[in-house]
Amino acid sequence: MLLFRSEEHVRRWYQESEMLAGATLTLEQQWELARVWYSDRLSPGWRRRTPAEAEGVFASAGLTGEFWRLTDPDIGGRQI
Amino acid sequence: MAELDTEVRLAVYRFFVDHGRPPVPVEVASALGTEQRSVEDAFRRLADAHVLVLAPGTPYIWMANPLSAIPTPFRVEAWGRTLFGTCIWDALGVVAMLGGTGTVHTWCPDCGEPSSVSVEDDRLRSGRGIVHFAVPAAHWWDDIGFN
Numbered sequence: 001m002l003l004f005r006s007e008e009h010v011r012r013w014y015q016e017s018e019m020l021a022g023a024t025l026t027l028e029q030q031w032e033l034a035r036v037w038y039s040d041r042l043s044p045g046w047r048r049r050t051p052a053e054a055e056g057v058f059a060s061a062g063l064t065g066e067f068w069r070l071t072d073p074d075i076g077g078r079q080i
Numbered sequence: 081m082a083e084l085d086t087e088v089r090l091a092v093y094r095f096f097v098d099h100g101r102p103p104v105p106v107e108v109a110s111a112l113g114t115e116q117r118s119v120e121d122a123f124r125r126l127a128d129a130h131v132l133v134l135a136p137g138t139p140y141i142w143m144a145n146p147l148s149a150i151p152t153p154f155r156v157e158a159w160g161r162t163l164f165g166t167c168i169w170d171a172l173g174v175v176a177m178l179g180g181t182g183t184v185h186t187w188c189p190d191c192g193e194p195s196s197v198s199v200e201d202d203r204l205r206s207g208r209g210i211v212h213f214a215v216p217a218a219h220w221w222d223d224i225g226f227n
Contacts, residue, residue, distance in 0.1 A: 001167035002189050003197070003209045009190035010212045025211040027197060031172055031204045035180070038146050038173030042093055047081065048131065058217070067216045078218040080130070 003027075023067045032061040054080055081129070087112055088122040089131060092144050097178070100163060102141035102149045133224055143224070146173030153189075158182025166224075168197075168211055175199050 004010045010024065025033070036057050040046050049057065051070035058068040070078045081089070091111050095103040103111075105119040112119070120139040126132040133143035142149050148164040154171035156163045159178040165171030168186065175182035180202035186195050188209070197207030215222075 001169045001211060001213050003168040003186050003195060003211055004190055005188045005193060005195070005209050007210055009188055010210060013190040022212055022214040025213065027207050027209060027211065028204055030168060030211045031199060034169055034172035035176045035202060038176045039180070041146070041173070041177045044086065044090060048129065054217070067213070070217055080217060080220055
């Protein structure tokens with residue numbers, strides 16, 4: 001999860017690598033994700049999110065689709 | 081999460097923020113008035129639960145996300161502290177965790193140009209660029225040191 005100057009720099013960095021097929025976020029999306037994900041980490045009541053809850057956080061930052069999927073009816077969920 | 085594990089988790093984060101490095105097990109044991117072995121067992125349970133990341137083959141903390149025990153290209157200035165995140169998400173996460181005001185210093189991986197992102201009162205104030213995630217979410221913990 002790296003911060004590049006622009007998409008052109010992402011392309012140059014990864015060149016023909018399959019990594020290029022990853023996902024790009026705006027800084028605003030990244031901040032929103034960081035804010036929601038980590039703002040309660042020092043709270044005594046903090047707990048890991050379920051896969052469905054994590055997908056909800058992604059969706060709140062506009063991040064949807066297969067790349068962000070953690071729930072799968074075949075394999076269950078991937079807790080992160 | 082077991083009561084001891086919760087106490088250990090909180091002690092780790094408090095120490096990490098206060099000292100700029102994670103505690104070793106004996107330091108947590110001393111703070112909680114318990115046995116070092118019990119803390120090491122708690123560290124392992126927390127690592128198994130993906131709450132902490134231990135340096136391979138050791139009972140020593142590598143990451144207490146969003147904090148990194150080792151310097152990275154994601155330096156954070158927040159709450160009067162200098163800390164490190166493992167990636168841009170975690171670096172901004174350190175700012176979020178410490179009250180929502182701070183600055184992340186990094187470099188473009190491609191051209192090496194320094195870059196800073198500042199947040200004030202939970203709002204992005206300055207910074208530019210684009211974030212790239214190489215690994216799909218379901219596979220982040222396959223190799224948490226590479227995302």
